[in-house]
Amino acid sequence: MPGIRKISPGIGAGVREPAGIEPFADILVRHGLSLVRDRVHTLQVNTGYLCNLRCRHCHLEAGPGREEIMSRETMATIISFARRFPFQVIDVTGGAPELVPDLPFLVEGLAPFAPRLMLRTNLSALSGAARESLLALCVAHRVVLVASFPSTNPSQADAQRGAGVTETAIAVLKKLNAAGYGVEGTGLELDLVSNPVGAFLPDSQESAERKFRTDLLRKWGVAFNHLHTFANVPLGRYRTWLLRTGNYERYVNTLVEAFNPSAVEGLMCRTLLSVSWDGFLYDCDFNLAVGRPNGDRKVHVSDVRELPSPGAPIAIGEYCYACTAGSGFT
Numbered sequence: 488m489p490g491i492r493k494i495s496p497g498i499g500a501g502v503r504e505p506a507g508i509e510p511f512a513d514i515l516v517r518h519g520l521s522l523v524r525d526r527v528h529t530l531q532v533n534t535g536y537l538c539n540l541r542c543r544h545c546h547l548e549a550g551p552g553r554e555e556i557m558s559r560e561t562m563a564t565i566i567s568f569a570r571r572f573p574f575q576v577i578d579v580t581g582g583a584p585e586l587v588p589d590l591p592f593l594v595e596g597l598a599p600f601a602p603r604l605m606l607r608t609n610l611s612a613l614s615g616a617a618r619e620s621l622l623a624l625c626v627a628h629r630v631v632l633v634a635s636f637p638s639t640n641p642s643q644a645d646a647q648r649g650a651g652v653t654e655t656a657i658a659v660l661k662k663l664n665a666a667g668y669g670v671e672g673t674g675l676e677l678d679l680v681s682n683p684v685g686a687f688l689p690d691s692q693e694s695a696e697r698k699f700r701t702d703l704l705r706k707w708g709v710a711f712n713h714l715h716t717f718a719n720v721p722l723g724r725y726r727t728w729l730l731r732t733g734n735y736e737r738y739v740n741t742l743v744e745a746f747n748p749s750a751v752e753g754l755m756c757r758t759l760l761s762v763s764w765d766g767f768l769y770d771c772d773f774n775l776a777v778g779r780p781n782g783d784r785k786v787h788v789s790d791v792r793e794l795p796s797p798g799a800p801i802a803i804g805e806y807c808y809a810c811t812a813g814s815g816f817t
């Protein structure tokens with residue numbers, strides 16, 4: 488194809504750049520940019536890879552068969568870490584955090600130390616009577632719920648997530664609205680995250696948010712606060728799907744061609760630390776997925792005496808192009 492560079496897709500879980508594209512470090516230099524740390528204000532806590540779904544776009548290859556989940560002991564060290572360092576935001580993610588047995592212990596323990604405590608949900612893992620007490624806990628602690636909801640077209644969304652998943656997700660969204668989430672004046676924030684359902688970049692956030700707000704209200708009477716759109720990162724199961732469908736090369740080239748130098752300053756890895764299910768620190772969830780720890784050395788939260796200083800390096804790779812495409816992954 489004219490204008491398309493040949494890419495070797497052999498990166499696996501390693502750190503090697505695919506041959507044929509400009510290394511991410513080089514494109515930064517060419518634009519006179521560097522990607523280094525700023526002051527850390529956000530802690531992302533990855534509770535593990537267990538999930539009830541097996542989404543096509545998952546960079547962690549989470550799923551029902553995964554056994555890596557956060558223990559209560561690791562949760563206690565993270566709560567102690569959050570007590571020692573003043574994070575403005577704590578963002579609890581997975582896998583599906585709802586499936587981790589001691590999640591309530593983590594939420595209750597972190598709540599006093601996070602002005603903004605966020606819990607990611609795929610919605611379907613929040614369904615059923617067994618999650619009622621978790622929802623009540625979230626309401627009590629004003630936890631911000633961030634729900635993945637890829638498309639307002641059920642057949643497209645089910646193609647990414649599994650048959651019938653959208654119907655369950657809508658039922659849960661209705662339940663969240665009934666509990667006050669996403670409803671004006673309650674202070675209970677419900678945000679949605681949409682990832683493209685194929686090998687293309689997302690629509691602009693503003694237009695996607697307008698469309699989701701209209702569609703969700705018209706089709707199902709559902710309200711929410713904000714929508715975030717993110718490009719899929721070519722790692723894990725999404726990378727496998729791109730390769731199997733012959734889309735890998737074209738997709739990575741699309742990301743490279745959409746490189747937006749002005750997105751670099753606001754990248755989340757400048758101000759965030761990600762902690763894995765077993766308690767080790769990474770610059771972001773994508774570096775966690777490829778096993779590249781913060782500072783190139785595995786450090787457990789219980790051993791941290793100070794946060795990375797402004798100017799400290801960040802581990803980068805070709806997957807960073809997904810964060811700088813268009814308006815960026817901030």
Ligand code: SF4
Nearest residue numbers: 756771773802807810
């Ligand atoms: S993948 Fe994104 S968030 Fe992670 S280091 Fe690269 S640019 Fe930063």
